[in-house]
Amino acid sequence: xxxxxxxxxxxxxxxxxxxxxxxxxxxxxxxxFGDVVREPKSVSLGLIIQIVxxxxxxFIFLKGLGVEGGxxxxxxxxxxxxxxxxxxxxxxxxxxxxALSISITGLTTLACLLTTxxxxxxxxxxxxxxxxxxxxxxxxxxxxxxxxxxLALGMLYLYFYPVPAATVSKWSIRASLLGIAFIVIGxxxxxxxxxxxxxxxxxxxxxxxTLSLVVTxxxxxxxxRLSRADSTALEFEVIVRNTNLGVLLKASLFPAxxxxxxxxxxxxxxxxxxxxxxxxxxxxxxxxxxxxSTRMC
Numbered sequence: 001x002x003x004x005x006x007x008x009x010x011x012x013x014x015x016x017x018x019x020x021x022x023x024x025x026x027x028x029x030x031x032x033f034g035d036v037v038r039e040p041k042s043v044s045l046g047l048i049i050q051i052v053x054x055x056x057x058x059f060i061f062l063k064g065l066g067v068e069g070g071x072x073x074x075x076x077x078x079x080x081x082x083x084x085x086x087x088x089x090x091x092x093x094x095x096x097x098x099a100l101s102i103s104i105t106g107l108t109t110l111a112c113l114l115t116t117x118x119x120x121x122x123x124x125x126x127x128x129x130x131x132x133x134x135x136x137x138x139x140x141x142x143x144x145x146x147x148x149x150x151l152a153l154g155m156l157y158l159y160f161y162p163v164p165a166a167t168v169s170k171w172s173i174r175a176s177l178l179g180i181a182f183i184v185i186g187x188x189x190x191x192x193x194x195x196x197x198x199x200x201x202x203x204x205x206x207x208x209x210t211l212s213l214v215v216t217x218x219x220x221x222x223x224x225r226l227s228r229a230d231s232t233a234l235e236f237e238v239i240v241r242n243t244n245l246g247v248l249l250k251a252s253l254f255p256a257x258x259x260x261x262x263x264x265x266x267x268x269x270x271x272x273x274x275x276x277x278x279x280x281x282x283x284x285x286x287x288x289x290x291x292x293s294t295r296m297c
Contacts, residue, residue, distance in 0.1 A: 004186075012186065013244050016179025017146040020089045023172030024098055025154020026165045036103050042221075042230040046104040046237055049220055051111060054238065055079045055119045057212055062123060070264045071202050073127050073253075074271025075209050077246045080119035082108035084242035085147055089176060090283045094290040096232030104237050106147060109245075116249070127264070180280075198270045206271055210278050213239055232290050240283060243276035 036043055058079035062072050083105050091101040154172070158165040217238035221231035250272060254265030 012179060012182050014146055016176050016183065017085050018150045019172045019179060020085060020176035021102075021147055021150040022154045023169045023176060024088060024092050024102065025151040025156075026158050026169035026172065027092075028099055028102075028151075028155055029158060030155070033099050033103065036097075036099050041224070042097070042100055042226055042234065043103050043107070045220065045224055045226070046100070046234050047107060047111070049216070049234065049238055050082060050104065050108045051115055053216060053220070054213065055123070057216060058209070059123055061209055061212060065205070067205060069127070070267025071205055071271050073124050073264070074246075074250075074268045074275070075206070076120055076123040077249055077268065077272060078209070078241050078243070078275050079123070080112070080116040081242045081245045081249070082112050083237035084240055084244065086180070086283075087236040087240035089173070089180075090236045090240060090287055091233045092173070094232050094236070094287045095229070096236065096290065097227075097229040098233070100230055101233040101237060102147075102151065104233070108237075109147070109242070112245075198267070198274070202267070202271070203274070206274050207278070210239075210275060210282075214282065228290075232286075235286065236283070239286075240279050241275065243272050243279075246272045 058075055061067065062075060067075065083101075085105055088098060088101045088105055092098045154165075154169070157168060217235040220238075221234045226234065247269065250265060250268050254268060
């Protein structure tokens with residue numbers, strides 16, 4: 001299973017994302033996104049948190065604790081990448097504002113083409129290769145094919161076939177969850193996470209940084225008195241990062257074939273995967289909590 005997963009990892013991730021966006025698209029109309037535009041407070045706050053506040057937290061964290069090496073680069077990557085489309089799935093299940101979640105994901109993903117190199121340079125410039133550049137073309141293609149296209153197809157299906165759209169959405173979301181399960185099982189069987197080699201000190205650093213994002217995600221929308229649905233969307237956007245993009249950037253910065261940076265690259269990769277595992281553990285707890293609170297209301 002491990003070898004098979006490594007060989008087809010990209011397609012497992014693509015399947016999961018496409019099915020998720022198709023399923024959510026089948027529940028959304030243009031009116032939902034119109035509400036986001038007419039009330040821009042939540043989306044504006046989401047963009048500020050993602051592009052300014054999270055990198056600032058990472059800066060304080062790295063400089064205050066003197067974090068260096070691969071863990072520093074990994075944390076910088078986590079802070080500089082946008083929320084992943086997986087956050088849209090979790091927002092949907094937690095009964096948050098899916099349109100807001102998708103809007104923030106799309107806008108921050110586009111913005112990261114400019115912001116990610118700047119943030120990485122500010123945070124860990126000493127550890128970056130001199131010829132670093134964003135894989136802009138690949139990112140744009142992935143945004144179009146895994147986010148925008150299936151979302152548009154789902155919305156079109158809802159428009160033309162509103163009655164069966166609920167069934168299509170339900171089974172598409174279930175298929176996306178199956179994809180996530182394959183990703184988790186495949187990563188574990190491939191032996192990509194070696195806790196002993198990573199070290200307890202580094203584990204504690206990643207845990208502490210994760211906790212700082214969780215606190216920020218919970219506090220910020222409440223300070224600005226956002227609705228429960230909007231607060232839920234922002235919380236998942238901040239916590240659930242696009243670690244797939246982070247892994248792609250790691251491969252660009254520290255390719256496995258480059259022996260001189262192999263050890264540093266392995267530590268960066270582990271930091272990303274470990275955070276990705278933590279966010280998948282945190283998300284179900286939040287989903288259960290918010291789903292229950294919604295039913296009680």
